[in-house]
Amino acid sequence: MLELTNIHKVFxxxxxxxxxxxxGVNLKLEKGDFVTIIxxxxxxxxxxxxxxxGTYLPDRGQVRIGGQDVTNLTVYERASLIGRxxxxxxxxxxSEMTIEENLALADKRGRKRGLKLGLNREKRSQYREALxxxxxxxxxxxxxxxxxxxGGQRQALTLLMATTGNPEILLLDEHTAALDPKTAVKIIEITRKIVDRNNLTVLMVTHDLKQALEMGNRTIMMDRGEIILDLKDKERENTTVEGLLKKFNEKSGHDFTDDRVLLSR
Ligand SMILES: Nc1ncnc2c1ncn2[C@@H]1O[C@H](COP(=O)(O)OP(=O)(O)OP(=O)(O)O)[C@@H](O)[C@H]1O
Structure with a gap:
């Protein structure tokens, strides 16, 4: 579904x-995997x-999405494969467009079929139902x-738009970090609902370690450009936040330093 092979990036x-x-990052996700990244x-x-x-191209390595080599494709060329x-x-x-116009735009993502939004009664009723x-x-x-x-309503709408047409992979980039705690909980609920319904494959960056262990089926931990820990199945189930910090320390040789980290809610 997603396969990163020996990815190097130097700025x-x-x-x-x-x-x-x-x-030299290697990462392989199967269909339906939901991986949290801390x-x-x-x-x-x-x-x-x-x-x-595709915002950055790697200096070395290969990116495959849905069996296709997309390593050198631009953001637009791979847009139909990705929701973010x-x-x-x-x-x-x-901002300046209406909710229905935004949804119609999402409908057209990655398709080269003129500029018309194609809004009609059928589409509107479909959007009403989705909302x-x-x-x-x-x-x-x-x-x-x-x-x-x-903010919460916009993030919910963005989630709906990002998952229109069932992308091969959904990228969640700290998508609840700017919301108040109550709204963040609601957006997490909606995220779970959408991911489950569409059986999506997800990569989610979070600073909330508890959330990282609770959401999805796998957690990877990064340090200095490398994946140093990859937890799944029983091992992940049996890991607490304290255990995670200890494992990080053992693998990296230093303490976990994240100025935005949330140890628990
Ligand atoms: N466009 C860029 N130009 C130069 N350096 C960059 C650029 N983007 C990222 N970096 C550097 O690459 C390294 C990795 O950055 P990245 O933003 O991926 O880390 P991160 O794990 O997301 O960090 P954080 O949790 O602090 O946001 C950092 O040292 C950062 O300063």
Missing amino acids: NIGKVNQNYALK GSNGAGKSTLLNIVA VFQDPLKGTA SWLGLGLEDRLNDEVKLLS
């Missing part, structure tokens, strides 16, 4: 600020997601501009 090559962000500051988590999305939700609720939607399933009352606000929505 500012040959300059004083040269930075080796990914050092790691210390600057470990390479966001860079890894950016390599999958960022930390910033303003990033995934177009009502979120349970946030957005189904009655199809014609509201998205800028009127709260």
Whole structure:
């Protein structure tokens, strides 16, 4: 489903600020895997997601998504394979457009079929149903501009849009970090619901260690550009947050340093 082979990424090559962000990362996800990613500051988590999305191309290595070699494809060329939700609720939607226009845009993602949004009665009823399933009352606000929505409502809409057409992989980039705790819980609930319904394959970066162990079926821990821990099945089930920090220390040889880490909620 997703296969990263020997991925290297160096920023500012040959300059004083040269930075080796990914050092030979290998990662394979099967269909339906939900992998949470944690790691210390600057470990390479966001860079890894950016390599999958095509925002950055690797200096070495191969990226395969859904059996296709996408290593050298641009963000747009691989857009139909990927859904992504960022930390910033303003990033995934177009503020000045209405909810239905945003959903219609998502419908067209990765398809080259003119500029028309193709809104009709059938589409509207489909969108109304999808929004009502979120349970946030957005189904009655199809014609509201998205800028009127709260951060949580926007993130829910972004999740819906990012998963339209069932992408091969869903990238969640600290997507609840900017929300208040109550709203974050609601968005996590919606995330689980959407992922389960569509049997999606997910890579999720989080700073909440408890959440990392509770969500999905596998947790990887990164440090200084490498995956130093890959927990699944019984081993993950039996790991506590304290245990995770201890394992990190054993594998990396230093303490876990993350200025945004949440040990528990
Ligand atoms: N565009 C860039 N140009 C130069 N250096 C970069 C760039 N993007 C990331 N880096 C560097 O690469 C390293 C990995 O960064 P990355 O953002 O992937 O880490 P992270 O694990 O997401 O960190 P954090 O949890 O602190 O956000 C860091 O040292 C960072 O400074």
